[in-house]
Amino acid sequence: MRLTAGRLIEYLKDTSENANEHAATPPQLMYMVDQMDQIFHEKVFSHPFDVHPFAAMLLLNSYTMLAGAVREALSGHIVCTYPIARTALESACYGFLIRSDNDMASIWMNRHKDKDSLKRCRQMFTVSNAVAALKPVSSEMADYVQGNYDASIDFGAHPNQRSILAHASAMATRVDSTEGFDMTVVYGVNSWHVNQALLTCVEVSQAIAFLIAASADHHPLLNERIDVLKDWFEEKNRMAEQLAGRPIDYSGPMYSSVIPPS
Structure with a gap:
């Protein structure tokens, strides 16, 4: 078996060109990313x-x-979007856990003090603990946070079969009758995959926005301005179904139910 890959200089050139072209002519779902930024x-x-x-x-x-996840989506290397989005969500979860507990802050600060401190920090700072703490605030959003975290792992934050084989395709049969496979790393400007990655960023951002708002006392986004959050979700759902080309029966983040066109 032989492995061949493009040169790093080619990768840097392609991803830079994608980002520059997207800056000049925004992709289809970029307006939702702009809306996301405005809401934050x-x-x-x-x-x-x-x-x-x-x-x-x-x-x-x-x-x-x-913001880094958005940058990766715009570069066309969409698989890189997911590990960064996962870290963004984890950071919001950890901030939410510390929000009013100084003991939790000390555990986080002393993570690298010794082996016992590291073990305790790993036990306390988990997405599942944040989800459990969020359930009394909103059971629906707690499930949404967990769903986004799980989907980020499936789609690229972990090197599993979905995050790799979904981007592989069989090559035409070679002259010597052997078989080969191509793996797409960088997708083109305004491609379906770029827009799905942007949808991912928006969905993760909604989970993050809720966690941040839930970390404040009486945040208006969860009270008198809850309509902003509801309208944001409705617009995202509409665009997800438009990208999928059909109504979506889903649970958790919608991007995990949006299947590439054949």
Whole structure:
């Protein structure tokens, strides 16, 4: 068996060209990413947060990592979107866990102090613990956070068969009768896969926005401005079904139910 791959310089050229072309002519779903960014700045971050400084840094880190996931989607290397989106979601979960518990902040800070501290930190700071803490606030959104986390692993945050074989295709039979396979790494400008990756960023951002808002006392996004969140979800659902080309019967994040056209 032989393995062949393009040169790094080719990869850098292709991903840079994709990002530049997308900056000049935004892909189909970029308007939803712009809407996402507007909601974070005008509806989420505009409210004061009385939280531990470590919680604040983790919550802010989730947004910056989310920006990195968008960047990867726009580069065309869409599989890279998922591990970054997963980290963004984990950061928001950890900030939510620390929001009013100084003991949790100490556990996080002392992670690398010794083996026992590392073990305790790993036990306490998990997405499942954040989901359990979120359930009294909203059982539906707790399930949504867990669904986004699980889907990110399936689609690229872990090297499983779905995240790899979904991008592989059989080559034409060679002259020597051997068989080969191609694996697409970088997808083209405004391709279906680029737009699905942008949909992923929007869905993860909705989970993150809820976690950040739930970390503040009486955040308007979860109270008198809950209509903003509902309208945002409805618009995302409509665009997901348009990208899929059909109504979607789904549970969890919609992007896991959006199947590429054959």
